[in-house]
Amino acid sequence: MASAALALVTANSLLADTYFAALKTYLGPLSLLHWINDALMAVFFLLVGLEIKREMLDGQLRTWSDRILPGLAALGGMLAPALVYAAVNWSSPETLRGWAIPAATDIAFALGVLALLGPRVPVSLKVFLTALAIIDDLGAVLIIALFYTADLSLPMLGGATVTFAVLYGLNRAGVARLWPYLLFGVALWFFVLKSGVHATVAGVLLAMTIPLRLSIGKPDDPTSPLHKLEHAIHPWSAYLILPVFGFANAGVALAGFEPRMLLDPVTLGVALGLLVGKQVGVFGFVLAAVKLGLAQRPARANWGQVYGVSLLCGVGFTMSLFIGLLAFANTPALEAEVKIGVLAGSIACMIAGALVLWFATPRIVRSWH
DSSP states (O other): OHHHHHHHHHHTSTTHHHHHHHHHOEETTEEHHHIIIIIIHHHHHHHHHHHHHHHHHHSTTSSHHHHHHHHHHHHHHHHHHHHHHHHHTTTOHHHHTTTTGGGOOOHHHHHHHHHHHGGGSOHHHHHHHHHHHHHHHHHHHHHHHHHSOOSOOHHHHHHHHHHHHHHHHHHHTTOOOSHHHHHHHHHHHHHHHHHSSOTTHHHHHHHHHSOOOOOTTOTTOTTOHHHHHHHHHHHHIIIIIHHHHHHHHSOOOOTTOOGGGGGSHHHHHHHHIIIIIHHHHHHHHHHHHHHTTSSOOOTTOOHHHHHHHHHHTTOOHHHHHHHHHHHTTTOHHHHHHHHHHHHHHHHHHHHHHHHHHHHHSOOOOOOOO
């Protein structure tokens, strides 16, 4: 959030021209902005893919019973915001393309709010939110791959397919060293970038091939290649890639901005999708699943707390900005509306979710001895 705020300040200061010009500067075959969004974010998506694989095979989503509640909540949390956005933009085919923007949840910010509330929030809700966001990330990756691709190049797709087959072969052959996977991973990124499919999908495909040595109950097993790579990437993703992404993409010039612009279809659709669609979709599907006997409410959590977490799911900063930039590439006016909508909706959900959780949680009684 600090990097996003800094981007807004910079984009509306005397450094604005330098800021925007620097992002358009070409470094080799790509501009600086494309290096950030296509290359650095591929590393972020690699981390996302590693987390998805670990949780599905060895973690909180290992069994179908573990997947039902967060899976249904994630489904509702993607469908309802998309429908809200589509309802607002139904009469405009150009802006309707952004229907997936409010469908994503930013796990880092949502869990950050829960962390600030400390022991007032049951551990089961943190587990539920983590699992929901991981499934939501998987949905976002599928949406990017299926709906936000350019004209496809069959030769490059063929190269990507062969490279992925080699990576799969390394996995099946029991190769545990990471460097061959990373070497072919760079080749996979190149082919996917040139194929027309967004380059970040290469990160998820690479993650699928990284070997995981099952160690149930030992989430930090130092002998597993997947755990090694995940722990190596995580600090770089958290402290470099995401702040750089936020700084490069959240800057919007507010010269000439008027409050009525908040009612522009894209801005309104994104903000309402995050603020209204997410809470309705997540909470509605959780309530239905519990009432129908398909799953149980998270342990020691009341319905008020579940509703508060549903609000936090509307914090869609990183993924929502990313999908918005794909949906409206080369349309600066619509990109600006996306950024304003994402920031407004995410901040509103963050504040509302924290307040609901604060007041919905029974007072903790501590005994002193």
